[in-house]
Amino acid sequence: MREFPRPRIVLSRCLELEACRYDGGIIRDDFVRRLLAHVEVIAVCPELELGLGVPRPPARVVREGETLRLLQPDAGRDLTSSMTDFAHHFLSSLPAVDGFLLKSRSPSCGWRDVKVYGSGNSAPARAPGFFGGAVLQRFPSHPVEDEGRLRSFRIREHFLTSIFTRADFRYVLADGSPRALVDFHSRNKYLFMAYHQTLLKAMGRLVAGQTRRSFADTVDQYQPLLHRLLERPPRVGSYINVLMHQMGYFSPHLSGAEKEFFLDALQQYRQGRVPLSVPLALIRAMVSRFDEPYLRTQTLFEPFPPDLVDIADSGKGRER
């Protein structure tokens, strides 16, 4: 098994860490608990940081005319400025982080879909919470998710791939050698091909032209492309192209029946009847059987620790 980097993530403190919810509760979540074993956590409870204590009257996002405010109606408190100031100072003092995992729908931590209470009888609209919204503004290209959306297998897999790949790249930056960048790009080639072929090629040209510029110049250009590449999960068709490409390594050595079996698995994946792991496992078996060293190192087969794979899927939260 490959050695994985340790992503550094900002985590809402009430997710598995501390009973700091307004009602004294804590959110238990199996996935977050498993993830904790693999990541470095910067925990934050913005409401505790404001000195609000536990338990406390609940906060709400409230529309007042054209502006949104963060209020604690039962305590008669307006938290808007103090939360805005806290978020600014906290986020600007962070070290390099690989992503954010925030409590869903909280008026403070929620990054989308937070209920907005308006005056009168108009139906409540939705907006980011005050801390979650500040995260989006300051880190527009970082992976940001909540425990609710991560119940969707596809969203979870993309989030994990993004934070582990970004952490891996931080290690390249720390290493500071052109060789480390070549290795990184090379072992991620097929993963990146699935994500975005055009960006993969542009990144490949930067890596190949390293001798003409400094390492710092190269990574300054490479990093934004990497972040763009990881913005959206790959489409099914992109994965199929990559798998067909890999199949090309082995095709001359396979019988007609073996090829048919693989193509049938690919077709089932295209139709959504089996997960990606099924055709991927077939390719991995060929990698072992024919001892193909280049493919053996590809992160596509294992972009994050396998004990985080859980194909259970609530089907919720598929839309971004």
Ligand code: SF4
């Ligand atoms: S959602 Fe955020 S502010 Fe609310 S308890 Fe959790 S960490 Fe604290």
